[in-house]
Amino acid sequence: MKDLTQKKNILEKAYDPSDFRTMGHQVIDLIADHLEKVQTDPNQPVISYQNPEDEFAYWQQDFSSDSGTFDVFKNILEHSISVHHPRYIGHQVAVPAVLSGLAGLMSDILSNGTGVYEMGMASNAIEKIITDLVAERIGYTSEALGFLTSGGTLANLTALLAARKAKAPSAIWEEGHQEKLAVLVSEEAHYCIDRAARILGFGSKGIIKIPVDRHFKMDTSLLDDYYNNAKAAGYHVIAIIGSACSTATGSYDDLDVLAAFAEQNNIWFHVDGAHGGGVVFSKQYKHLVKGISRADSVVIDFHKMLMTPALTTALIFRKAEDSYKTFEQKAQYLWESQNTREWFNSGKRTFECTKLMMSIKVYTILKTYGEELFEKNIDQLYGLAIRFANMIKARPNFELVIEPQANILNFRYLDSEKTDLNTLNTTIHKTLIRSGEFYIVQTIIQEKRYLRTTIMNPLTKEHDLVALLDEIERIADILQL
């Protein structure tokens, strides 16, 4: 008998099922061990921080060393932040339900492009199930249609393209802009809205930023004035965008008021619910997005509040027709006809051509645990944020920016002896990250520097948050010496 393994050349080796099987088992064990460690041992670092130059040097050295493939996985793990650590309280990235990671592995190996039906039969059909479900939770009728796309940034850009198609002269797609177009948005909106409007050619004056009230929500009493001023200056306002919630402070705009304004002025109403739109799955918190079903389009990131690996974003249109019109264009080699309304050739409606099989990551979660998991996650994280706010308020050395509506909290350490609180809080933050015991971030609000936490991990407990505040006080004491 021929010895096949001996005969394999490098190309054949790259596809060797038995190598894959052996290494696969080892890597899954490695990840499972890691998860066990961070969940049970609080002394396990969240991050082993190295400065960028040292990190680069480490990998340069690694690249020329003769360590094996397994070491690569091990080293990546050791040199990465662990979002599964209960003391990861930093950026707004979902802590993925681990089974969904296996769907990610499947997506990578199958590499179904999904833009064309045959290149993702399962993923396209599943995508319709997922997005129909989100549409229903938003409160849309069966007229709605959506798709999954690579991140909230791209989804917001796509929604604004659809808005332009629907509300601006239709010749733009062929002839370019003849007119000054604009959108209305809260000054607290995510920066990607500003970026999207600039990409669309609206320029900085075409992004009309409405100031916020003391709760950091769009001050809707100013809407008429800003709108009329824009019109008087020759702008055609095509859309208003609500944040649900804002990234900086987690504040939800009043969507019902924005909807009424959009209806009255015949402009597009888009809701950027990348972070907080997931509350449509929670009986307790869905009141925060009251009015969302009146939006023409809604963005919700599954990789923020819905426990799915990045990037997995739903963009849902109230009327399917709008989603088909966004990119009306010929791509004959891909599709027989551009004009037939085929949900299953999802590339007709998405920015991407080739796209990951992101739907299967969500489907794995829903099939295994049901929608209830999303609800439990939101209720847990939003509820813990309120309790954390109370802990902060109970300590005289701390100042909270606002009562949290979501799981985002900004606060700072106060010290009557020191006037430069910005430097003090920056130093506290730096010291915390270097210690590896906690991961939180920092931000600037109204020109003051704040410590910023987003409670993303449902396994984070109250005692972890007490320990965080204790540690901040301890660091501050040392800094005062």
Ligand SMILES: *Cc1c(COP(=O)(O)O)cnc(C)c1O
């Ligand atoms: C995170 C976020 C975005 C950007 O989404 P990505 O998925 O990171 O591209 C947009 N808007 C809001 C409100 C967000 O919180």
